[in-house]
Amino acid sequence: MIEFKGVHKTYPDGTEAIKDFNLKVQEGELLTLIGPSGCGKTTTMKMINRLVEPTAGEIYIDGRQLKDYSIHELRWNIGYVLQQIALFPHMTVEENIAVVPEMKKWKKKEIHDRAKELMRMVGMEPSIYLKKKPSELSGGQAQRVGVIRALAADPQILLMDEPFSALDPISREGLQKDIRKLQRQIKKTIVFVTHDIDEATALGDRICLMNAGEIIQVDTPQKLILEPRDSFVRSFIGDKKSPWQTAIDIVAAQSVSHILTQTAYEAGDFDPDQAYILTSDDGQLLCAVEHGKQQNVLAVPSDMNVLEAVHTFEEAGANILPVTKGEELIATVTQQELLRYLAGKTEVRNGVVTQ
Template identity: 50%
Template sequence: MIEFENVTKVYPDGTRAVENLSFRVEEGTTTVLVGPSGCGKTTTMKLVNRLEEPTEGTVYYDGTDTQTLDATDLRREIGYVIQEVGLFDHMTVGENVATVPELKGWERERIDERVEELLELVDLPPEEYRDQYPTALSGGQRQRVGVARALAADPNVLLMDEPFGALDPITREDLQDEFLEIQEKIHTTILFVTHSIDEALKMGDRIAIFDMGELVQYGTPNEILSRPANGFVEEFIGDDRTLKRLGLIRVEEVMEPVADGEIRAVDDEPSAGVVAPEITLDSALSRMVQEDVDALSVRDGDGRLVGRLTRERIQSTQRAHTE
């Protein structure tokens, strides 16, 4: 879907923002660009929609050199979400979301249906929020509107530049979780910029780690945690690699399934808290520590008991991932 081939970007003052960059973003996946400030990650993302132009090399969009495409048309095909959101405060939520479809000449009925669909998708009921103005919304709600607007014209590619960076930690985590659920439904190709390795590990199917304009490692979260390419990557990831790897494993992957005959016994355990099968092992371990228990019962969205997770089970998983 997106490919960088020997791409270099040099600014007029001689600053080399990215150097000989080559990697491919597969269709329907989320690739996170991560690294310290000034490492070239945002420049790389902007090369996709031609907000920046390469000095050397080629950026391909769906197999076509972006330099052969009209920049305005290209940007209308690509969704764009930024940290500051950039909503038009003089326009209602519905009008903000409808911006790109209107520019593309969609019929009114189609636009209205799309606005309603997207506001529902980002958990902003249209009957309540469509006619509100952005100034009346919280930061998290404004960010949801920004995501809806970026998705309005059903783009093949979505660029997200520190989209949750300005939010408080709780709101940020909630929106991360919500966006992962949205991505499971829409399967859009996403480039996501962040400076946080924890956010990269949570959000990305693949992670591109940058240092001083160079791509130093590109791989899955598990590959990066298990085989850091060099000392910089090791230091950037941090010392708690084992705990971070628990954040990549869901409870349902390692829990002890509960058979019908065992349901009463597990239900009767007074020490067992309750968790959902889709949460990660690091969250489950935190729950055990907070509640001072050694076992958790696992229940699905309908409240059905589906398994049991013990502290011993988590520890054995940790050992397996350090061998």
């Protein structure tokens, strides 16, 4: 667990980079740090591995103050991945991966096995790639090696500072998937800096949104979208749809036939004081009748989706419409039934849409 308590950082030139920063990153959590350029993301990261010292406040790892750790202990237990991965160019991929484990005096075989295991985790065949030099890798492959090099000595914490921002969208998406998979397997505490809200919501258990050295909101992606604290958060998130909106879209795209079981129509089986559909003897639709008044009738084909059916109701100006299959009248549907369906059929739990 990483904890910031009342942390400030003012650089020697007077720049106030971090102001009263209070944050707990839980064990095994992936927290994304996001905010505009210059808001203090990199400074926050560098304070965790003491590349930068706070001017006030304390930082704890597992309840122990950072200054009580030796620098070696700290650096070896914290993997650090930067935007521009600096692999050592004269070393092979395997030698690059081995740097920290060798410092930690791991055995050669242990290091080799670990390198192979990690390469497989990110989909790079060890027998091909371990022997290559960094110049023989694509940008995406080099970045993967950078990530697993940071993981090689099994650090507790992984800091990633815009690690994928220099990559093309396809490599980037692939690496995001790798990170999610790795996170499930290895359960590290990860702080991941990005300036891309899509990346932040895709990866983060929680998102910490910063502005001008301060935390504006720390929440799960769903909460950030549903309950933005202020207009800054709202504008940063942009026009992301809420899970509820997504759920409604999904339900609305289903066909009207989903509702029919409740409203199966039987000829003659209606209450004349209520609403019904009047047909001619040969089955032609004549009109809708509501409280004795005739209304327009438009057919709702049973495979029409719920949203289109809502529009059909608007167009007809009626509260009841016939549902047809081909030429045949098979049911009626009312506006209330549509509404009940939209309102009651959908549940959102932890942002997962279930129906």
